[in-house]
Amino acid sequence: MAERTPSAAERWQALGVLLFGAAVIGLSPILVRLADAGPAAAGFWRLAFALPLLLAMTWRTSGGPSLPSRYALAAGVMFSLDLGFWHYGISYTSVTKATVLTNLTPVVVTAFAWIFLKERPRALFLAAVALAVAGAWTMAVSKGAGRPGPNEPLGDALSLTTALWYAFYMLAMGEGRKRETTGRLMFWSGAVGAPLMLAAALLFRERLLPATAGGWAACLGLGLMHVVGQGSIAWAMGRLPTSTASVVVVVQPVVAAVLGWLLFQEILGPLQALGAAVALSGVVLAQLASRPRGVSPGSPAGP
Structure with missing residues (x-):
């Protein structure tokens, strides 16, 4: 049976949910800063608070999590690396730079598919890669007008590496989605990632427990954000054309x-603002150029 084409009202509803989910995910670096715990510890609490909700969703939609597949296990390892690198990146550089550099993930995914899966990209994609890399480089080497991070080169490098780990996470989730439900994959990736984040926090002797009520609230917010934001984006991206869904990467940064800017006085300088705009334009262009027409992606965007 052919799949029913969504009505105009349903497409507008999906677009609203998509933008809502992207805005929720945009809270992530702010909540990490406010968590009053170590970077890896904040990642642990994000997954720990999300797991009960993900388990309930899995029971409701597919009757329970069953046993984890190798794709779910790989996704959990990659996502824990993603969170660890990104949270440390946020600690050392501005939240804007960390978020923009992390959103180079679509470029990494398509480059991986080109090199290892023999999926040759269009010429437009190569131009988009050059645009995104040029914008990211401009952001990394330029000085902002606000308060600098404690070690911006290290934070930029960690944030850029985050794009690699999240790309591998997306690839694992994409393969897993061919065989099992999104809920089961999200649950098991969280169940695998949480103890790894806890081990990293203990290894680096981080503050594990938030010292304030506000810190606990931020950690709880991270868990809710993980479920609501990622879930909203995944739902909407299955109901919109690729060209529309791809703009989600612009909203989070x-x-x-x-x-x-409002909370930490992190004001972008002119060159950084230009670099951010160029990098995000390259990411959007890369997504438009790299996916077949008429195919809607099913993987959630952003960490």
């Missing part, structure tokens, strides 16, 4: 930039 914008939200992070505004909140970073």
Whole structure:
């Protein structure tokens, strides 16, 4: 039976859910800063608070989590590396730079598919890669007008590496989705990632327990954000054309930039603002150029 084409009202509803989910995910670097715990510890609490909700969702939609597949296990390892690198990146550089550099993930995914899966990209994609890399490089080497991070080169490098780990996470989730439900994959990736994040926090002797009520609230917010934000994006991206869904990557850095300015006085300098715009334009262009027409992606975007 052919799949029913969504009505105009349903497409507008999906677009609203998509933008809502992207805005929620944009809260992530702010909540990490406010968590009053170590970077890896914040990642542990994010997954720990999300797991009960993900388990309930899995029971409701597919009757329970069953046993984890190798794709779910791989996704859990990759996502824990993603969270660890990104949270440390946020600690050393501005939330805006960390978020923009992390959103180079679509470029990494398509480059991986080209090299290892023999999926040759279009010429437009190569131009988009050059645009995204040029914008990211401009952001990394330029000085902002606000308060600098304690070690911006290290934070930029960690944030850029996060794009690699999240790309591998997306690839594992994409393969896993061919065989099992999103709920089961998200649950098991969290169940695998949480103890790894806890081990990293203990290894680096981080503060594990938030010292304030506000810190606990931020950690709880990270868990809710993980479920609501990722879930909203995954739901909406299955109901919108690729060209529309791809713009989701632009919303998260914008939200992070505004909140970073309001809460932490992190003001972008002119060259950094230009670099951010160029990098995000390259990411959007890469997504438009790299996916077949008429195919809607099913993987959630952003960490």
